[in-house]
Amino acid sequence: xxxxxxxxxxxxxxxxxxxxxxxxxxxxxxxxxxxxxxxxxxxxxxxxxxxxxxxxxxxxxxxxxxxxxxxxxxxxxxxxxxxxxxxxxxxxxxxxxxxxxxxxxxxxxxxxxxxxxxxxxxxxxxxxxxxxxxxxxxxxxxxxxxxxxxxxxxxxxxxxxxxxxxxxxxxxxxxxxxxxxxxxxxxxxxxxxxxxxxxxxxxxxxxxxxxxxxxxxxxxxxxxxxxxxxxxxxxxxxxxxxxxxxxxxxxxxxxxxxxxxxxxxxxxxxxxxxxxxxxxxxxxxxxxxxxxxxxxxxxxxxxxxxxxxxxxxxxxxxxxxxxxxxxxxxxxxxxxxxxxxxxxxxxxxxxxxxxxxxxxxxxxxxxxxxxxxxxxxxxxxxxxxxxxxxxxxxxxxxxxxxxxxxxxxxxxxxxxxxxxxxxxxxxxxxxxxxxxxxxxxxxxxxxxxxxxxxxxxxx
Numbered sequence: 484x485x486x487x488x489x490x491x492x493x494x495x496x497x498x499x500x501x502x503x504x505x506x507x508x509x510x511x512x513x514x515x516x517x518x519x520x521x522x523x524x525x526x527x528x529x530x531x532x533x534x535x536x537x538x539x540x541x542x543x544x545x546x547x548x549x550x551x552x553x554x555x556x557x558x559x560x561x562x563x564x565x566x567x568x569x570x571x572x573x574x575x576x577x578x579x580x581x582x583x584x585x586x587x588x589x590x591x592x593x594x595x596x597x598x599x600x601x602x603x604x605x606x607x608x609x610x611x612x613x614x615x616x617x618x619x620x621x622x623x624x625x626x627x628x629x630x631x632x633x634x635x636x637x638x639x640x641x642x643x644x645x646x647x648x649x650x651x652x653x654x655x656x657x658x659x660x661x662x663x664x665x666x667x668x669x670x671x672x673x674x675x676x677x678x679x680x681x682x683x684x685x686x687x688x689x690x691x692x693x694x695x696x697x698x699x700x701x702x703x704x705x706x707x708x709x710x711x712x713x714x715x716x717x718x719x720x721x722x723x724x725x726x727x728x729x730x731x732x733x734x735x736x737x738x739x740x741x742x743x744x745x746x747x748x749x750x751x752x753x754x755x756x757x758x759x760x761x762x763x764x765x766x767x768x769x770x771x772x773x774x775x776x777x778x779x780x781x782x783x784x785x786x787x788x789x790x791x792x793x794x795x796x797x798x799x800x801x802x803x804x805x806x807x808x809x810x811x812x813x814x815x816x817x818x819x820x821x822x823x824x825x826x827x828x829x830x831x832x833x834x835x836x837x838x839x840x841x842x843x844x845x846x847x848x849x850x851x852x853x854x855x856x857x858x859x860x861x862x863x864x865x866x867x868x869x870x871x872x873x874x875x876x877x878x879x880x881x882x883x884x885x886x887x888x889x890x891x892x893x894x895x896x897x898x899x900x901x902x903x904x905x906x907x908x909x910x911x912x913x914x915x916x917x918x919x920x921x922x923x924x925x926x927x928x929x930x931x932x933x934x935x936x937x938x939x940x941x942x
Contacts (some may be wrong), residue, residue, distance in 0.1 A: 508672040509632040509809065509835055510772040512665070512763060513593070515676070517556065517607055517683035518791075519778030520798055524751070525805070530702060532695045532750045535757030535806065539776060543807030544816045544852055548875055550823040550863040552647055554780040554792050554799045556683075557581070557610035557868075559824070563777075564590050564609055566828035566843030568866060570679050570922035575868045580613050589840040591828055593618040595674040598837050605658035606678030623660035626680070630687050634744075637731055641686030641744045649689045654679045658755035658890040662762035673768070679755055682748035682782075692747040692754075701739040701746075703785060704798075705899065710787050713903040715888030718787075718794075721867065726790035742784055770809055773834055777824065778802035786899075795873035795882045797892075797900050800865050808834055811852050818855035821875040822848050823863035862920050879903075881917040889914065 513865045525540035552562040555570055561567075561574040561581040565588045569575045574584045581588075593612075596602040596618065605623030608614070612625050630652070632640040649655055661677040681688070711719050731737045756776070763769055781799045783789045792799045804822065806812060811834070825845030833847040834837045850857040862876045870885025880900065889905035889911040891914060904910055 498704075500874075502861060507771065508600070510672050510768050511600075511674045511831065511835065512661075512714045512772055513591075513674070513676045513760065514756060514759065514774070514776045515560075515606075515608060516776070516778045516803075517677045517678070517680050518780060519682055519749065519752070519803060520781040520783075521801060521803055522746065523753075523803060526803065527531065530572050530696070530700075530746065532692075532746075534717045534864060535679065535753045535754040535760060536776065536803075539760060539774065539807065540757065540805050541815050542848060543774070543805060543812040543814065544818055544855060546804040546806075546818045546820075546822055546851075548819065548863065549777070549802050549804035550776070550800055550821065550865040550873070550875060551780045551802045552824040553866045554794060555867065556607075556779055559779045560608065560610050561585075563680050563779075563824040564592075565826045566591075566840065566845060568825060568844075568864070568922065569869075570866065571842075575866070577610065581609060582613060582615055583820070589842060590615070590618050591831060592674060592676060592836055593940045594832070594840065595835075596620065599671055601669055601673045602675075603661070603673070604676035604678070605660040606654070607680055607683075608676045608678040609876075624653070624656055629685060632685050632687070636734060636737060636740050636744075639684055639686070639724060639741055641684070641688075641748070643690050644687060646689045646691060652687060652751075654681055654752060655758075658758050662759055665759070665762045665766050665768065668767075672779040677759060679752050681752035686744040686748040688747050688751035692750045695750055696743045696746045698736065698739055698743055701742050703738050703742065706785050707899070707901045714787065714890060715884060715886075717871070717884040717886055717888060718882070718890060721871075722787050722789040725793065728785060728788040728790065731785075731790060732867050738785060742791070745782070745784070765825045773806075773809070773829070773831075775806040775831075776803065776805040777827070793867060795865060795867050795871060797880065800873055806848075806852055808852055811849065816855050818851050819877070820851055820855070820857075820859040820940075821863035821877065822851070822861070823865060827863075862917055864920050866922070874920050876917065878915065879913055881914055883918065883921065902942055 522528045522531050523533045524537040529557055541941045551559045553559045557577040558569045558574045574581055592602045600619050607744045608782045614622050630642045632642045634641055661675050780792045781802050782792055783798045827844045829839050829847045833849045846861050862874050872884050873882045878895055880892045890903045891905040891910055892900040
């Protein structure tokens with residue numbers, strides 16, 4: 484008669500043990516592409532050949548309006564890897580090392596490493612070769628020797644590499660390093676970061692990717708003539724700060740050749756994303772891995788007479804963000820709410836149950852991952868050097884420069900940002916509301932090295 488009692492007691496003990504056992508932590512695969520605008524099939528681009536990113540988006544949630552925090556490589560990566568804006572770190576430009584500016588900062592990989600994760604990375608995660616070894620269990624190739632370019636157009640250059648040598652290309656080698664770590668068996672969860680260089684220049688890819696985009700099929704973006712006429716002088720200076728539109732258009736088929744190479748580089752990068760997804764799908768970690776894909780900043784192809792990045796307009800200051808979170812996201816969902824990358828660090832913490840460092844001030848986007856239509860009262864903010872900011876809400880983009888001049892665009896009526904309505908008196912309340920998100924210029928000016936070249940200040 485005592486056996487039932489013994490069995491019941493054993494069951495109770497087993498249940499107590501199971502409840503007390505820690506839940507299996509999810510793995511994380513973090514993929515970063517360099518200089519990528521939203522020219523992907525999943526973003527509605529009908530010229531793109533991006534089957535792997537399209538299938539990734541079909542698994543989870545795609546964000547239509549994601550701002551990088553700053554539309555330039557080094558400050559963007561410093562910001563999302565530390566959860567701090569340039570106005571806090573002082574990293575506004577590419578000419579300052581983040582480890583010098585914020586030597587004691589907690590980073591995403593270091594937090595995971597400190598909390599029992601196996602942490603590995605490869606490629607361009609922080610800017611250039613600025614990898615802090617203590618943040619990682621191991622870190623693979625950062626940047627390989629460049630394949631000599633055999634074509635050049637103005638300041639853009641690219642190389643077409645025979646298919647037989649594709650396995651020697653830097654993005655292929657970087658993706659292979661991370662894919663190998665996905666396949667390895669271990670007794671702890673992993674955080675893996677893969678930094679793909681393309682479509683950053685130099686554009687180097689196999690011929691097959693160029694063949695996807697015949698030159699005579701290349702379409703330029705629709706561009707408004709004299710689009711800088713209603714832009715303040717500081718905005719015009721940004722537009723003319725890199726590659727001069729008139730010089731590019733003076734070259735026979737110059738814009739088409741540049742766009743062809745850029746699109747081919749995107750497809751080359753997409754192929755490496757496919758190899759990572761294939762490795763994950765073939766592994767035991769398939770159903771317990773969070774995947775986050777981002778671009779670090781956007782890219783313009785002639786809009787507002789500008790080529791490349793480093794402006795506060797839509798094409799340069801909007802990037803892809805795709806998230807797959809088992810048990811949270813639903814396949815094929817799209818979020819229209821604006822977000823920025825200050826949310827990445829706290830979101831990783833929220834999804835994995837790790838503590839959020841005090842330095843992180845951004846909101847977690849987990850509510851939007853669970854329900855893309857959830858209430859969201861967090862306008863997205865981006866900064867391009869000191870005092871120059873862009874803020875997006877569900878409808879508007881408001882740009883204010885350090886001299887107080889402004890731009891305002893109504894995306895419901897003007898999705899291309901062709902008409903600056905900042906001087907309209909009726910827009911004053913809109914500007915005042917969005918300006919509340921911007922850092923205080925006086926506080927920014929108190930950062931050390933204000934205006935000094937070499938410290939990330941104004942040049």
